[in-house]
Amino acid sequence: MDYSHSITAASLVLGSILAAAGFTLVGISSFAGEPLMAASGFLSFVLGYKISWYGTHTIRTMEELRNEMEGARNQFFGHVERNLGNYALITLGLGMAAHGTTLFAQVITRFQTPEAVLSGLLCTTGYMLAHEGVNEVLI
Amino acid sequence: MTRGQLKKHLSFSLSMTFTSFFLAFSSLMARKGEPWMMFGATLLMWSGYLVSHRIETGRFIDGKPVEDETREGKDSKVLPRGRDEVIGSLIGGAVFISGMLLGTYGLHQLNLAITFAAAVVFLTGYVIMHYAGTGELL
Numbered sequence: 001m002d003y004s005h006s007i008t009a010a011s012l013v014l015g016s017i018l019a020a021a022g023f024t025l026v027g028i029s030s031f032a033g034e035p036l037m038a039a040s041g042f043l044s045f046v047l048g049y050k051i052s053w054y055g056t057h058t059i060r061t062m063e064e065l066r067n068e069m070e071g072a073r074n075q076f077f078g079h080v081e082r083n084l085g086n087y088a089l090i091t092l093g094l095g096m097a098a099h100g101t102t103l104f105a106q107v108i109t110r111f112q113t114p115e116a117v118l119s120g121l122l123c124t125t126g127y128m129l130a131h132e133g134v135n136e137v138l139i
Numbered sequence: 140m141t142r143g144q145l146k147k148h149l150s151f152s153l154s155m156t157f158t159s160f161f162l163a164f165s166s167l168m169a170r171k172g173e174p175w176m177m178f179g180a181t182l183l184m185w186s187g188y189l190v191s192h193r194i195e196t197g198r199f200i201d202g203k204p205v206e207d208e209t210r211e212g213k214d215s216k217v218l219p220r221g222r223d224e225v226i227g228s229l230i231g232g233a234v235f236i237s238g239m240l241l242g243t244y245g246l247h248q249l250n251l252a253i254t255f256a257a258a259v260v261f262l263t264g265y266v267i268m269h270y271a272g273t274g275e276l277l
Contacts, residue, residue, distance in 0.1 A: 012189065012199060012200075016182060016185050016186060016189070017182070019181075019185050020178055020181040020182040020184075020185050021178060023165070023177075023181045023184075023185070024165075024169075024174055024177045024178045024181055027165065027166065027168070027169025027177055027181075028169055028172060028174050028177065030169065031169055031170060031172060032172075049200070052199070052200050053200050053201075053202060056198065056199060056200045056202060057200070057202035058202075104243075105169075105170075107243055108170060108243050108246045108247050109247070111243070111247065116240075116243065120236065120239060135201065138272075139268060139269060139272050139273075
């Protein structure tokens with residue numbers, strides 16, 4: 001039986017919920033001045049995006065889904081080691097973006113030019129680095 | 140421009156306006172510290188983005204085949220190459236930053252109309268930059 005459409009739909013729904021929850025965590029914790037929580041919000045967004053990506057592009061059958069889950073369990077460290085550069089970029093990018101959004105929230109509450117410029121630079125550079133790590137292209 | 144193209148551009152614009160509104164609304168909810176309202180608005184914003192992406196490219200999420208998943212041979216760019224790409228990126232970047240600045244003001248004032256206008260400008264800048272870099276609007 002062809003499950004490809006159900007897998008795509010499920011991955012889009014699950015991915016969107018994780019992405020939206022992530023953005024919410026970013027927004028709320030930025031205004032609360034908690035960059036670590038903001039970073040975990042960005043992480044949840046990336047996770048949601050990647051789940052939607054797998055469901056849309058690579059996993060077409062339940063068999064592939066099972067293989068992929070098993071592969072992820074067995075080869076977790078190998079996978080991390082092979083893509084270490086990408087994970088480093090994602091960590092750096094998300095850290096910068098989280099710091100940037102927290103500063104941005106401060107700027108919204110009480111405007112200060114140096115913080116505004118720094119938050120813009122951190123958010124934009126962080127976004128591009130993380131995007132490069134996830135999709136291997138800057139934007 | 141054919142009827143089909145006009146319909147596509149119109150649907151894209153409408154869908155991006157929807158996305159912009161909920162981007163503005165969710166930012167305002169973040170400022171007010173309302174997590175559930177923000178979650179609902181963000182879910183609508185993200186759905187709007189996915190639909191816009193599908194209207195423009197035919198797929199909800201950008202992708203590449205699994206066998207191409209290595210860095211070798213991947214067209215990974217650090218800087219824009221052609222003159223048009225540089226000009227497009229600069230114009231898009233300026234519009235994008237203007238949107239952020241206007242958004243800062245709108246959120247500071249807790250004003251939904253200004254924040255919505257800012258979100259439209261912000262996403263327009265993003266679309267210009269994306270088009271300059273990839274030839275696709277999203």
